[in-house]
Amino acid sequence: MAQIVTRTVDGRRLEAYPVLDGDLFLVIVDDERLDDLFSREDVIRMISGRVTMDAEEEFTGLEDTDRYLDSGQQGVVFSRADPDIVTKLVFLPGSLSIGDQRRAERRRGLDPWGSMVGSTILAANRHQADLFRSLAEQSGPPSLPRVYEYREGKMDAPTRRRLISAGVPDNRLPPTGWPVAAWVMERVQPVQPNDSNTDTPRRQALDYLWKEHGMVARDLAGDSGNWGLREDGSYVIIDPLVVRIPQSVIAKPPLSLNGAIRALSAIKRQDENSYISTVAPFGATMTRGQESLAMILLSLNLAYVKPDPAFADLVVDMRGGSKPSFPISYLGYPHSQIPFM
Numbered sequence: 001m002a003q004i005v006t007r008t009v010d011g012r013r014l015e016a017y018p019v020l021d022g023d024l025f026l027v028i029v030d031d032e033r034l035d036d037l038f039s040r041e042d043v044i045r046m047i048s049g050r051v052t053m054d055a056e057e058e059f060t061g062l063e064d065t066d067r068y069l070d071s072g073q074q075g076v077v078f079s080r081a082d083p084d085i086v087t088k089l090v091f092l093p094g095s096l097s098i099g100d101q102r103r104a105e106r107r108r109g110l111d112p113w114g115s116m117v118g119s120t121i122l123a124a125n126r127h128q129a130d131l132f133r134s135l136a137e138q139s140g141p142p143s144l145p146r147v148y149e150y151r152e153g154k155m156d157a158p159t160r161r162r163l164i165s166a167g168v169p170d171n172r173l174p175p176t177g178w179p180v181a182a183w184v185m186e187r188v189q190p191v192q193p194n195d196s197n198t199d200t201p202r203r204q205a206l207d208y209l210w211k212e213h214g215m216v217a218r219d220l221a222g223d224s225g226n227w228g229l230r231e232d233g234s235y236v237i238i239d240p241l242v243v244r245i246p247q248s249v250i251a252k253p254p255l256s257l258n259g260a261i262r263a264l265s266a267i268k269r270q271d272e273n274s275y276i277s278t279v280a281p282f283g284a285t286m287t288r289g290q291e292s293l294a295m296i297l298l299s300l301n302l303a304y305v306k307p308d309p310a311f312a313d314l315v316v317d318m319r320g321g322s323k324p325s326f327p328i329s330y331l332g333y334p335h336s337q338i339p340f341m
């Protein structure tokens with residue numbers, strides 16, 4: 001099993017931190033991170049003698065009575081003894097930056113969308129965790145889940161064992177000590193609505209995300225597997241894939257598609273990690289992600305910042321000529337198409 005190793009070699013402190021299925025190690029010497037990632041054999045060559053494991057930090061994200069319920073690519077969901085709530089646990093970016101992880105994945109031909117630990121998954125989890133942390137402090141619109149508790153910590157060995165017995169393959173699990181977030185939220189009935197009754201709750205959620213958090217969302221189609229139904233018949237988006245748009249883009253709203261693409265390219269030059277974290281979750285590739293996000297930014301600005309009547313016509317066109325029953329905004333896109341597939 002992949003473990004964190006700490007060793008003093010020639011008076012210098014060396015830490016080897018397993019990443020990417022434990023295939024590779026991030027090495028830190030005297031608090032300075034080496035630029036490359038190393039194989040297990042490399043690390044064994046670097047160290048000699050007794051190897052100690054880092055002290056485990058307690059993480060109480062799960063309770064004894066929690067039972068595995070279901071999981072997706074991003075996280076694992078447990079039910080509680082209380083039938084009205086569930087706990088969702090996700091991994092967050094570790095000490096390896098998203099940019100460095102991305103490069104390592106590319107060199108090794110690994111999938112950035114790889115379940116639990118791919119760089120895109122970790123980036124998306126960070127945004128989603130931020131949203132749920134704030135929902136725990138102050139609830140959002142009825143179309144987003146009620147969140148009762150939010151915690152972040154470092155995964156301890158018991159939690160890791162729970163995840164293994166829940167069926168998460170060992171090689172998809174980072175080592176103990178890896179940052180995780182867990183939140184307790186209301187339990188709803190997962191559904192795949194195929195009616196237009198999701199239009200209003202979807203709009204409500206997207207409006208809230210944009211206005212309150214500067215966030216945009218995707219994966220909100222009825223069949224995305226991300227909707228739930230309350231007993232009172234109301235729909236809830238249980239797993240919104242969100243990203244927060246960097247302040248520099250919000251401050252200068254682009255009003256053309258090229259402008260939006262340029263604004264995103266500018267972040268790429270200024271802050272690579274922020275660029276990847278913002279763009280990657282919105283497409284299978286970075287190029288597709290940037291295109292989708294540029295479309296969204298443009299439509300947001302045409303809807304909220306500088307309303308354009310031509311935009312409303314465009315949306316009606318995209319809906320096959322049918323006029324939506326609510327005022328048109330960027331939320332008027334048919335959800336089977338970019339940007340909200």
Ligand SMILES: Nc1ncnc2c1ncn2[C@@H]1O[C@H](COP(=O)(O)OP(=O)(O)OP(=O)(O)O)[C@@H](O)[C@H]1O
Pocket residue numbers: 069070071072073074075076077086088145185186187188189190225226228238239
């Ligand atoms: N609040 C909830 N109430 C009931 N069941 C839930 C709830 N949240 C999640 N689930 C169940 O757990 C499954 C996985 O949850 P979720 O979709 O949040 O995980 P994910 O890993 O982010 O998703 P994915 O990668 O599939 O998009 C859901 O498909 C659903 O069956």
Ligand SMILES: [Mg+2]
Pocket residue numbers: 072224225226239
């Ligand atoms: Mg899901």
